[in-house]
Amino acid sequence: MRATLFHNPGAGDESHSAAQLAGPLRAAGLDLRLCEARGEALRDGLRQPMELAIIAGGDGTVGRIAPALAGRG
Numbered sequence: 001m002r003a004t005l006f007h008n009p010g011a012g013d014e015s016h017s018a019a020q021l022a023g024p025l026r027a028a029g030l031d032l033r034l035c036e037a038r039g040e041a042l043r044d045g046l047r048q049p050m051e052l053a054i055i056a057g058g059d060g061t062v063g064r065i066a067p068a069l070a071g072r073g
Contacts, residue, residue, distance in 0.1 A: 003030040004050045006065050008037040008057030021056055037061045
């Protein structure tokens, strides 16, 4: 399954790198693309085909990304 992990490294109280989060997801069989959750990287990530979106961040991160994914099918 093609999945994109949108990651905001500044969210939350603990430090979880995209690589740390990606390990278990890839081990579960996902074809995973990593995407920083801001700027041009975010805009590019949202244009890419995916079957699953995973958002790792706070309320602001989810609030920016979820509406952009709405209606994509």
